[in-house]
Amino acid sequence: xxxxxxxxxxxxxxxxxxxxxxxxxxxxxxxxxxxxxxxxxxxxxxxxxxxxxxxxxxxxxxxxxxxxxxxxxxxxxxxxxxxxxxxxxxxxxxxxxxxxxxxxxxxxxxxxxxxxxxxxxxxxxxxxxxxxxxxxxxxxxxxxxxxxxxxxxxxxxxxxxxxxxxxxxxxxxxxxxxxxxxxxxxxxxxxxxxxxxxxxxxxxxxxxxxxxxxxxxxxxxxxxxxxxxxxxxxxxxxxxxxxxxxxxxxxxxxxxxxxxxxxxxxxxxxxxxxxxxxxxxxxxxxxxxxxxxxxxxxxxxxxxxxxxxxxxxxxxxxxxxxxxxxxxxxxxxxxxxxxxxxxxxxxxxxxxxxxxxxxxxxxxxxxxxxxxxxxxxxxxxxxxxxxxxxxxxxxxxxxxxx
Ligand SMILES: [Mg+2]
Numbered sequence: 001x002x003x004x005x006x007x008x009x010x011x012x013x014x015x016x017x018x019x020x021x022x023x024x025x026x027x028x029x030x031x032x033x034x035x036x037x038x039x040x041x042x043x044x045x046x047x048x049x050x051x052x053x054x055x056x057x058x059x060x061x062x063x064x065x066x067x068x069x070x071x072x073x074x075x076x077x078x079x080x081x082x083x084x085x086x087x088x089x090x091x092x093x094x095x096x097x098x099x100x101x102x103x104x105x106x107x108x109x110x111x112x113x114x115x116x117x118x119x120x121x122x123x124x125x126x127x128x129x130x131x132x133x134x135x136x137x138x139x140x141x142x143x144x145x146x147x148x149x150x151x152x153x154x155x156x157x158x159x160x161x162x163x164x165x166x167x168x169x170x171x172x173x174x175x176x177x178x179x180x181x182x183x184x185x186x187x188x189x190x191x192x193x194x195x196x197x198x199x200x201x202x203x204x205x206x207x208x209x210x211x212x213x214x215x216x217x218x219x220x221x222x223x224x225x226x227x228x229x230x231x232x233x234x235x236x237x238x239x240x241x242x243x244x245x246x247x248x249x250x251x252x253x254x255x256x257x258x259x260x261x262x263x264x265x266x267x268x269x270x271x272x273x274x275x276x277x278x279x280x281x282x283x284x285x286x287x288x289x290x291x292x293x294x295x296x297x298x299x300x301x302x303x304x305x306x307x308x309x310x311x312x313x314x315x316x317x318x319x320x321x322x323x324x325x326x327x328x329x330x331x332x333x334x335x336x337x338x339x340x341x342x343x344x345x346x347x348x349x350x351x352x353x354x355x356x357x358x359x360x361x362x363x364x365x366x367x368x369x370x371x372x373x374x375x376x377x378x379x380x381x382x383x384x385x386x387x388x389x390x391x392x393x394x395x396x397x398x399x400x401x402x
Contacts, residue, residue: 004174006119006142007242008110009149010126011157012089013137013165015106016046016082020075022135029163031056032073038062040258045077050163083277087284089136092129096122101242109146111242120171127169137165143172143180147238151181151188177236182209189233191226199223208234248285252293252344253277260299260337267338271324274343279317282345288313289345292323296331297340304331309347320345 012018016034021027031051036042042062054069066072086105093100099111112122119142130138141152149172156168172180186192186200186208203222205211211219211234219227232238253274261267271294282288293307306327314320324343332338 003113005111005144006113006115006122007144007146007149008112008119008123008126009141009146009153010093010108010110011139011153012106012130013139013157013167014046014048014052015086015136016077017048017075018136018165019078019082019085021048024075027073027075030073031069031071032075033062033065034075034077035062036077036258037074038066042074042258048163049160049165053163080277085134085136088134089130089138092133093126096126099242099244101244109149109242120169123169123171127167131167137167139166139168139170141170141172143177144174145177145236145238146240146242147190147233148172148177148180148236150190151184154188155184178209178212178234181234181236182207182212184208186211186234189230191229191233196223196230212236248287248348250293250344250346251278251281251285251287251289252295252342253281254295254340254342256297256340257338260339262335262337264334267328267332267341268325270341271328271343272321274341275321275324276317278343278345279315279320282315287348288315289347290314291345291347292320292327293344293346294324294327294331295340295342295344296328296338299337299339301339303340306331313347314345 017027017032020032020034027048029048029050031048031054033044033047033051033056035045038061044056044058044060044062044065046058047056047065051065051069051072054072056065056069056072062074082105089106090100090102090108093108093110097110097112097115099114101109103109110126112119115122123140123142127138127140130136139153139157141149141154141156143149143152152170152172153168156170157166160166160168181188184207185197186205187194187197188208189211192200199222200206200211203214205214211230214231216228216231219231221227223230255270255274257270261270290310290313291307292310293305295303295305297303308323308327310319310323320343328341
C-alpha cells in the first residue's frame with residue numbers, strides 16, 4: 001500500500017494589491033487595480049477585493065474594469081518588487097519542506113507528507129508565518145493530491161463575499177475527494193474550458209459528480225485520452241508528483257510591449273532588463289546554463305527564436321545580455337517593429353552545495369566567468385562560440401515556461 005500523501009496548495013490573496021497596500025495604506029479597503037493604463041491597452045494584473053465586489057477581475061481590459069467601477073484607482077505594476085517579495089514567500093515555504101513546486105509568482109504546491117501533524121495545522125501555521133513575517137494574506141487548500149488541493153483553495157476563496165482578503169483554509173480529508181468535487185461545476189476541473197463544458201452539457205454532465213458517474217470507456221470514446229483523465233480527475237484521483245525546482249529545464253523572461261517598439265535603444269534596454277532578471281533567477285536557483293535563447297514576436301504575431309551555446313555555462317547577466325544582443329541583431333532589421341521580446345537560458349548544471357570541494361570549484365568558475373566577461377567586453381561577439389542554431393516559427397503565442 002502506498003502512503004496517503006499530504007499536499008498543500010497555497011495562493012496569495014490578491015498578491016500585487018497586498019504589496020501595494022503596504023506601500024500606500026490609504027488603498028486598504030478601496031476598489032483599486034494593479035495594471036496598465038486603459039489608453040495603452042492595459043489589463044488588470046490584480047485587483048482588490050473591493051474592486052472584485054464590483055465585478056472587476058484580473059486579465060480584464062482596464063477600459064472594461066473602469067466601466068464596471070468608475071472610481072477604480074489604477075496603480076502601476078512594480079514587477080521587480082513583486083518578484084523579490086515572492087522569493088521571500090517561497091523561502092518561508094522552503095523552511096517547511098524542500099518539496100515545493102512553484103507554479104506562478106504567488107502560487108505553489110507543497111508535499112508535506114513527511115510532517116507528522118494534521119494538514120489543517122500545517123496549513124494554519126504556514127498561513128500565519130507568511131502573514132506575520134511579510135504581512136501577506138494567503139489562502140490554502142489541503143488534500144491527498146494536487147488537483148483536489150488546488151480546487152480546495154479555489155472553493156475557499158470563492159466563498160469569500162467580503163471586501164477583505166479571504167485567507168481561507170480548506171481541507172479535504174482522505175476519502176472525501178469525490179464527495180467534495182461532486183457538487184462543483186465541471187469547469188472547476190483542470191482542462192475543462194468552455195468548449196468541453198458545452199460538449200459535456202449536451203451529455204447532461206454539468207457537475208463534476210455527473211462526470212464521475214460515467215464510465216471511463218464512454219468518455220474515452222467521446223473525448224479520447226482526455227476523456228479518461230476527465231473521469232479519473234472527476235473522481236478526485238490525481239497522482240502527479242510535486243515537481244521541485246531541481247527539474248527546471250529553462251529560465252526565461254519575456255515582455256509584451258503595450259505599443260510595438262522600433263527604437264533600438266528601447267529594445268536593447270529591454271534585453272538588458274530581461275537578461276538581468278534571468279541572471280538573478282539563475283543565481284537564486286543556483287543554476288548555470290550554457291544555452292542562451294532569444295525570442296521575438298513581430299506585430300504579425302509571427303514568433304522567431306534563436307539560440308547559441310556558450311563555451312562555458314553562466315549565470316552572469318552581462319554575458320547573457322551580450323549574447324542575447326548578438327542574437328537579436330541576427331534577427332532584427334533596423335526599424336522593424338517588435339511586439340514581444342524574451343530572453344532565456346537553458347542547458348543547466350547545478351552547483352552542489354554540500355561539498356566544500358564543489359564550493360572551491362564554484363569559486364574557480366566564478367573567476368573564469370569574470371575572465372570571460374572581461375573578454376566579452378573587449379572583443380564582443382568573438383568570445384561567444386556559436387552552437388546549433390534553430391529558428392522556430394509559430395503562428396500563435398507560445399506558453400511561458402514556469
Ligand atoms: Mg493569488
